[in-house]
Amino acid sequence: MTNAEKKTLAVTACKVRMGVIEGVHGAKAGHPGGSLSAADLFTYLYFKEMKVDPKNPRWADRDRFVLSKGHTAPGLYAALANRGFFPVEDLPTLRHIDSYLQGHPNMNTVPGIDMSTGSLGQGVSTAVGMALAAKTTGRDYRTYTLLGDGEIQEGQVWEAFMSAAHYKLDNLLVFIDNNGLQIDGEVAKVMSPYPIDEKMKAFGFNVININGHDFDEIEAACEAAKACKGKPTAVVMKTTKGKGVSYMENQAGWHGKAPNDEQYEIAMNELRAQLAEVEAK
Amino acid sequence: MAEVKKIATRESYGNALVELGKEHQDLVVLDADLAEATKTGIFQKAFPERHFDFGIAEANMMDAAAGMSTAGLVPFVSTFAMFAAGRAFEQVRNTLGYPHLNVKIGATHGGISVGEDGASHQCCEDFALMRTIPGMVVVSPSDDVEARAAVKAAYEHDGPVYLRFGRLAVPVINDVPGYRFELGKGVTLRDGKDITVIATGLMVAEALAAAETLAAEGIDVRVLNIHTIKPLDEELVLKAAKETGRIVTAEEHNVIGGLGEAVCSCLAENCPTPVRRIGVNDEFGHSGPAAALLKQFGLSAEHIAEVVREMVK
Numbered sequence: 001m002t003n004a005e006k007k008t009l010a011v012t013a014c015k016v017r018m019g020v021i022e023g024v025h026g027a028k029a030g031h032p033g034g035s036l037s038a039a040d041l042f043t044y045l046y047f048k049e050m051k052v053d054p055k056n057p058r059w060a061d062r063d064r065f066v067l068s069k070g071h072t073a074p075g076l077y078a079a080l081a082n083r084g085f086f087p088v089e090d091l092p093t094l095r096h097i098d099s100y101l102q103g104h105p106n107m108n109t110v111p112g113i114d115m116s117t118g119s120l121g122q123g124v125s126t127a128v129g130m131a132l133a134a135k136t137t138g139r140d141y142r143t144y145t146l147l148g149d150g151e152i153q154e155g156q157v158w159e160a161f162m163s164a165a166h167y168k169l170d171n172l173l174v175f176i177d178n179n180g181l182q183i184d185g186e187v188a189k190v191m192s193p194y195p196i197d198e199k200m201k202a203f204g205f206n207v208i209n210i211n212g213h214d215f216d217e218i219e220a221a222c223e224a225a226k227a228c229k230g231k232p233t234a235v236v237m238k239t240t241k242g243k244g245v246s247y248m249e250n251q252a253g254w255h256g257k258a259p260n261d262e263q264y265e266i267a268m269n270e271l272r273a274q275l276a277e278v279e280a281k
Numbered sequence: 282m283a284e285v286k287k288i289a290t291r292e293s294y295g296n297a298l299v300e301l302g303k304e305h306q307d308l309v310v311l312d313a314d315l316a317e318a319t320k321t322g323i324f325q326k327a328f329p330e331r332h333f334d335f336g337i338a339e340a341n342m343m344d345a346a347a348g349m350s351t352a353g354l355v356p357f358v359s360t361f362a363m364f365a366a367g368r369a370f371e372q373v374r375n376t377l378g379y380p381h382l383n384v385k386i387g388a389t390h391g392g393i394s395v396g397e398d399g400a401s402h403q404c405c406e407d408f409a410l411m412r413t414i415p416g417m418v419v420v421s422p423s424d425d426v427e428a429r430a431a432v433k434a435a436y437e438h439d440g441p442v443y444l445r446f447g448r449l450a451v452p453v454i455n456d457v458p459g460y461r462f463e464l465g466k467g468v469t470l471r472d473g474k475d476i477t478v479i480a481t482g483l484m485v486a487e488a489l490a491a492a493e494t495l496a497a498e499g500i501d502v503r504v505l506n507i508h509t510i511k512p513l514d515e516e517l518v519l520k521a522a523k524e525t526g527r528i529v530t531a532e533e534h535n536v537i538g539g540l541g542e543a544v545c546s547c548l549a550e551n552c553p554t555p556v557r558r559i560g561v562n563d564e565f566g567h568s569g570p571a572a573a574l575l576k577q578f579g580l581s582a583e584h585i586a587e588v589v590r591e592m593v594k
Contacts, residue, residue, distance in 0.1 A: 060353070107380050115351065116380040122372060125341045129348020132333065136309065137352065159341035
């Protein structure tokens with residue numbers, strides 16, 4: 001990746017983070033912490049990696065993305081809006097009674113959403129189905145899915161992992177957003193899923209550990225996944241929950257809470273400063 | 282009298298899948314280590330590349346089917362009713378029902394006629410569970426002819442469909458000229474003016490047998506076959522209520538939440554009519570031969586006849 005590309009992605013990621021804050025502030029609810037930890041991945045996928053067409057969201061040969069951790073819809077919406085699937089101005093209508101931007105992704109109301117999700121553990125299974133359908137019908141789209149580290153406490157997730165390896169779904173890329181926190185506190189203390197990488201290896205995955213905020217590492221992982229034949233790839237991303245907003249970083253309390261007006265100003269000012277910084281580079 | 286031909290509707294399901302699979306390349310079948318019992322094994326033999334065994338992991342299978350449907354395939358996802366409607370309820374509700382995806386659930390081993398496996402495997406709650414999901418079509422065929430027609434209709438319908446099949450071989454009753462199957466349309470199998478028996482699944486044959494017995498006693502029984510529990514053919518039900526004034530429902534399901542309650546809701550709001558519900562009376566089943574269980578739980582022509590006699594007295 002060139003430096004210019006990296007700069008463009010960094011600029012976009014700032015805008016996606018601002019979209020997250022606009023969304024949850026407008027909703028007076030929602031999930032900023034995990035949206036911000038995954039913001040760099042959303043940005044990379046929709047602005048560099050995936051074959052998508054905002055003018056034709058249901059294009060049959062598009063790459064698919066399933067947000068298995070559906071509560072971080074504000075992050076995905078912000079990426080989709082910035083990519084041109086719908087107006088960025090609509091983000092603050094999140095969760096409003098007359099808005100198409102539901103609290104969790106709805107594939108039938110939001111352009112660009114490939115699967116309705118929200119109930120944890122289910123999205124990854126649908127991604128397995130999408131990847132299996134591509135194999136069955138001889139199509140070459142790729143399927144991407146993102147799970148939370150808390151989400152993998154759901155047993156169904158491991159059923160899905162088992163089936164992905166069983167069906168040799170090398171067209172499936174599973175990301176785990178390992179920000180270390182869930183609603184009740186530290187993932188390791190609530191119910192430890194660790195070591196995630198060793199477990200996924202044992203389940204038959206090609207496993208890559210990366211820093212989920214580094215575009216070079218995300219890119220290298222995506223390329224390594226494409227090169228790996230005969231098994232699915234899992235990318236375990238070390239991330240910071242609330243990344244980009246100082247008072248939200250590494251705070252479980254910001255899992256599912258909206259900033260008030262004052263906190264909104266602080267967050268937006270911080271993100272504007274980060275944007276100015278990356279633009280000046 | 283010639284021996285009545287008997288076929289289990291799960292067998293009809295497997296055969297119908299093969300017939301449809303020949304015509305439609307987009308039809309795929311998923312199973313959870315029960316292909317022999319659900320009879321999707323028949324399809325597996327014919328089209329191994331379109332049959333996917335997901336192992337003993339129903340939740341994942343259900344949602345994988347949802348994913349496959351978004352890519353244009355038409356998945357028929359199969360396991361026992363207990364696990365399709367019960368264990369995977371939330372998967373069906375959130376990931377098939379909520380997005381209204383084009384997935385067909387072929388649930389076999391419905392009701393207590395599962396027999397010797399006992400209560401853990403005798404699903405008498407599936408109609409209730411599936412009826413509560415907006416947009417879900419709930420079908421309960423009465424015999425081989427109807428089961429095969431239902432599978433075809435489910436394929437042609439755009440949206441989620443729950444099909445309930447049985448383990449026990451049941452008499453073929455719809456092998457008649459001019460038979461037509463339409464989702465959501467009940468069938469008047471026998472006209473009558475004194476009382477109406479509204480039945481579904483294997484209770485339809487029992488209702489017909491009861492009507493025959495009662496005719497000899499001078500009681501004129503109308504018999505409706507409601508193969509589609511949701512959407513209910515309210516027009517046909519209301520017509521019967523108005524014309525016969527008394528209703529008996531009969532189903533191999535808990536009396537709570539199934540056909541009987543669907544009929545009662547319709548009547549209470551539109552045409553209050555005396556109703557007696559025949560079904561499993563809010564209790565669990567147990568092991569035993571299917572025929573003996575059905576008799577013991579009152580799921581028989583004899584019991585229908587008794588209830589009718591009490592009502593018309």
